[in-house]
Amino acid sequence: MENSSYTTDFPFTHIPRADRQNDAHSDRIYCVRVSANFVITGSYDRTIRVWSKPNRALALPPIEGHQSSVLCIEVREELDLIFSADGNGQIHMWSLSTGKLLHAVKAHEESVRSLSLNARDLVAACNDKSATLWQIVDDGLEQMMLRHRHTLRGHERPVLSARIHERRVITTSKDSVRIWSLENGSCLEVISNFASISDFEIISGSETLQVASSCTDSHVRIYDLTNKKETACLTGHMGVVRIVKLIASPSVPGYRIVSAGYDGTVRIWALGAGEKEWQAVHVFSFSEALLTPFGDEAEEFEVEGGDFIEVKRKASRVFDVQVDGAVAYVVGQGAEIVAFDLGDRGDNHGRKD
Numbered sequence: 001m002e003n004s005s006y007t008t009d010f011p012f013t014h015i016p017r018a019d020r021q022n023d024a025h026s027d028r029i030y031c032v033r034v035s036a037n038f039v040i041t042g043s044y045d046r047t048i049r050v051w052s053k054p055n056r057a058l059a060l061p062p063i064e065g066h067q068s069s070v071l072c073i074e075v076r077e078e079l080d081l082i083f084s085a086d087g088n089g090q091i092h093m094w095s096l097s098t099g100k101l102l103h104a105v106k107a108h109e110e111s112v113r114s115l116s117l118n119a120r121d122l123v124a125a126c127n128d129k130s131a132t133l134w135q136i137v138d139d140g141l142e143q144m145m146l147r148h149r150h151t152l153r154g155h156e157r158p159v160l161s162a163r164i165h166e167r168r169v170i171t172t173s174k175d176s177v178r179i180w181s182l183e184n185g186s187c188l189e190v191i192s193n194f195a196s197i198s199d200f201e202i203i204s205g206s207e208t209l210q211v212a213s214s215c216t217d218s219h220v221r222i223y224d225l226t227n228k229k230e231t232a233c234l235t236g237h238m239g240v241v242r243i244v245k246l247i248a249s250p251s252v253p254g255y256r257i258v259s260a261g262y263d264g265t266v267r268i269w270a271l272g273a274g275e276k277e278w279q280a281v282h283v284f285s286f287s288e289a290l291l292t293p294f295g296d297e298a299e300e301f302e303v304e305g306g307d308f309i310e311v312k313r314k315a316s317r318v319f320d321v322q323v324d325g326a327v328a329y330v331v332g333q334g335a336e337i338v339a340f341d342l343g344d345r346g347d348n349h350g351r352k353d
Contacts, residue, residue, distance in 0.1 A: 042070030085112035150185030264315030
């Protein structure tokens with residue numbers, strides 16, 4: 001449920017800085033990942049940009065090479081690697097330090113919706129109703145490359161998200177959640193009684209396999225995959241909830257949930273000690289924080305009880321969020337990253353550029 005006493009004021013900054021706006025993407029940003037020293041973004045403008053975290057400026061020139069929108073990325077700074085996937089089904093592997101293309105594979109015939117990494121495996125979820133599993137290997141000439149392991153087929157609708165968990169791969173689609181063997185690619189379990197899950201995070205420390213999930217029907221849900229049941233439903237977003245993350249709770253044992261979606265808001269949910277229902281304790285507006293929104297067309301609607309049409313600005317959709325320490329890096333229908341400071345709850349709210 002939602003708490004009506006939430007606050008919308010959070011300090012925030014922009015990447016790039018206001019004096020470096022010429023370095024910003026030229027179209028909406030679909031994805032963001034954060035490493036120890038860098039923030040990496042992929043965009044509809046077909047480029048990847050690597051930003052210095054402390055300087056909030058480009059660390060490299062824009063990385064070009066994709067022939068379609070960059071829809072998802074992953075980064076492994078200790079391996080000096082960026083992975084990116086696009087609307088044509090291509091997966092590229094790049095050097096993080098130089099931006100050099102190391103390897104490219106035609107993984108799918110349609111758009112890749114998500115990428116997920118563990119130590120040496122990469123899983124790609126795709127619109128073609130399948131997911132592919134890849135191994136990161138050394139070709140013997142000190143060059144890293146991707147080697148195909150398995151193609152996971154069985155979903156009847158596009159695969160929206162995927163995660164590697166221990167020796168299993170979990171995929172979600174509108175038709176079902178499926179659990180697969182990492183070793184041989186066989187389908188171990190099909191769960192068909194859940195909502196359509198656009199993204200999910202595995203809840204660590206649980207006795208059973210549980211996930212926090214963002215759903216396309218405007219809710220955030222917690223599912224127990226072991227017992228095939230919903231354990232919580234969080235209501236407050238309007239429209240598709242695109243992304244969900246877990247962060248440590250500062251006041252009670254456990255975790256908080258961060259969710260964001262097409263209503264242009266990011267919400268932080270908490271379960272207090274002894275409480276049974278989750279509360280939206282903070283809500284902040286990505287739409288209002290943007291410097292350069294895209295897709296900001298007017299929306300017409302009829303006012304109840306009236307005979308006239310008003311024009312209302314549509315919210316700028318959030319496409320991705322990454323939480324690093326006390327900072328939430330938020331991207332969507334805008335040219336820049338909005339970095340919200342989740343740790344500063346003093347009186348100096350608002351933009352800090």
